[in-house]
Amino acid sequence: MRRLRHPLPGFGLGLGVGMAWLGLVVLLPLLALCVRAAGLGIDGWLRAFRDERVQAALQLSFGAALVAAIVASLVGLIVAWVLVRYRFPGRRLIDALVDLPFALPTAVAGIALTAIYSSNGWVGQWLEPLGIKIAYTSVGITLALIFIGLPFAVRSVQPLLETLGREQEEAAASLGASRWTALRRVVLPEVLPGVLTGFSLAFARGLGEYGSVIFIAGNLAYKTEIAPLLITIRLEEYDYNGAIALAALLLAASFLCLLAINAIPALFAHGRGKGDHHVC
Template identity: 70%
Template sequence: MSEQALPLPASGRWRRPLPGFGLGLGIGLTWLGLIVLLPLAALILRSGGLGWAGWARAISDSRVIASLKVSFGASLIAAIAALLFGALIAWVLVRYRFPGRRLMDALVDLPFALPTAVAGITLAAIYDENGWIGQLVKPFGIQLVNNFTGIVIALIFVGLPFAVRTVQPVLEALGREQEEAAISLGASRLTTLRRVILPELLPALLTGFSLAFARALGEFGSVIFISGNLPWKTEIAPMLITIRLEEDGGVPAAIVLATLLLLMSFACLLAINAASTLFAHGNRRDG
């Protein structure tokens, strides 16, 4: 059956139900500027007004350096763990059908909906030495709260959904045709994973890692209940920002620390996005 041409309006031009590109772009940029860019710009300008002396004085503080080490170290470990477990969960959800699959898929988004303070209290209760998991590892001398391990656990909890949701749609679009072709040509499972699947997943893996890392770097609510907040030991940078704001004369140090976390998160996202773009262009040239 041949397609029938739809009648054009009297003007001879189609009228889209949504605003055109110019108006839509203007509205989008306006809201983006008011909600995101303007507050961030105000923070950067305020920190720039402190001068190099103010920055050096705030960054050279031993407590600030210790909190940055804790935040960056725990965020890096948590992002790697979230990426590994998230990719595995995405693989199971996409490639297998089993009872409770829909429930498992819905539970992945639970950290998005759960208030971070509630998550922190729940994790602390479970992993405490009297909790369900804490009492199982207590006889082995393992402590999971009020230390660096507790911080990593909380950050994995909040970062895991980012890894799953970035890898899952790529796996769904990938299908099984390429794997079956590689197997039919005699490739082993390891070779198929390394030469067929991973190259397609690498941009999504990088994106999931960067999102999990940036989210963990700024996490506050779920960490303070499980870390113990010990200065120079388990105190994260966002917690120190709150402490500095409550101190007399501590606002400049809080502004510098907040700006530093902002710049680090933005640099991480920018670097990962650039790497993903370069990798995608390389794949297209190879193809």
């Protein structure tokens, strides 16, 4: 019997090199962090997180990332809907601009947002007399996280809308469903996995974001100091245990988000298997 050849030549070698590189660059540093974090013990963890400055930084980071992920998910759904369902001049340009935060260095984004929303910036100079301050506040931090999280929300929903098409909506309309009913019972269940995936990605990215936030945050202890910046400060103070505890917590939160992203398609596929959707 003739032996079947692999469709890709050198698959075994390529897989081995790829996994070795992945292990050295990604897994090994993460493993080292986990080992160091496990060696802190309960007393070390309690000592690190009882600090009021640490609690304030974690509360700000998690709260701002959560709000930013929610806003980015809602706005991303609207942007994806417009890009998929409508044809208008400049559509391709807007579609390309969605990915700008991916290509733009985060420090550049932070400087640009600060220049726009500071008290003497293009927008901030008009908001300041009204008592609205964005730069150097938690609002500015949230705005920066929305900026870097929006592409995740758009790109997670856009392929689902393109695959959905208009046929199911037209079928629902032919059965007497209103636009709101078709949107609620036909469209939203199909795009909800993408919305949740975009939310998880934006939240995980927001937790660890550094470059685009430190410029607009102001970095005031107990007020506008984010957890990633506090990790750097702890390292500069030679408080390695405190830095490791903070880093391990952010790593665990991001890892849980990745697990949720991988579980979302399976959960929705299982739910669809129990029964069909009823439009009217």
